[in-house]
Amino acid sequence: MLLNGYTLEIFRSKCNAGASTLHCFAHLDDDVGAALPYLNTVLGGFSYIKEPPALTLKSSGKLITIHARKIAVNALQDEEQAKKIVAWLQREINSAWDNRGNIEPSMVGTKPPAxxxxxxxxxxxxxxxxxxxxxxxxxxxxxxxxxxxxxxxxxxxxxxxxxxxxxxxxxxx
CATH class of the missing domain: 1.10.15.40 (Electron transport complex subunit B, putative Fe-S cluster)
Structure with missing residues (x-):
């Protein structure tokens, strides 16, 4: 297991005080940077940055950016949704890392829609x-x-x- 735990920080946008959605940061207990190329292959991120490593993807209508020590998720309905998405990401990160011998790592994002x-x-x-x-x-x-x-x-x-x-x-x- 690569990622053992995290601490959630949930907040409203400071730029748009009237926004109805929440955002969250998951501050990671462990560095997951080495897993990002494998996770990119598995989840199909649309943006990958090599240094410092960061993967951005879309899932369930959310933009998610995974850094080596932090995950950012936007447009959340509530705290429960934040917890579910970050728990899912923890499972995906650990699964990609555990199965990295069978996964071709990718450091290239997918082409975005026109x-x-x-x-x-x-x-x-x-x-x-x-x-x-x-x-x-x-x-x-x-x-x-x-x-x-x-x-x-x-x-x-x-x-x-x-x-x-x-x-x-x-x-x-």
Whole structure:
């Protein structure tokens, strides 16, 4: 076992005091930097930095960045969700490390979705129901991994399915 434990720090954004979501840092008891290339292969991170090692990925509609001694998770509903996601990451880190002999490490992120491809699939109504000021801003948030096809209430039917299918090629949930 590489990662034995962590301490959670849960907080609201200082930049956006009215935000309804929480963020968390998991301060790791152990250095997991050596496991990140294996975790990148297993989970399909979309950004990998070699020095200092950091892996950013999207899971369950959350942006997650894993550093050698800290994990950052955004857009959490509550403390319970933070605990579940960090516990899952601990299991994934330890599993990738334990199975590293069978995993080809990767220090390359996956190609992100193309902004214009995402925008073409949106309704382009600028309705703001998603919490963003325009469909273009929403598309940027999708490319960043902060939003997905489920976060646009105006997106329905074939277009919603098409965006879900398109994003699935990029390891997006």
């Amino acid at each position: 902004l214009m491809d995402v925008l073409k699939l949106l309704p382009k109504t600028n309705c703001k129901e998603c919490g963003e000021p325009t469909c273009m801003v929403f598309a940027v948030r999708v490319v960043e991994g902060a939003k997905d096809h489920t976060n646009c209430p105006a997106l329905q039917g074939e277009k919603k399915e098409a965006l879900a299918h398109y994003l699935s090629r990029f390891h997006f949930d």
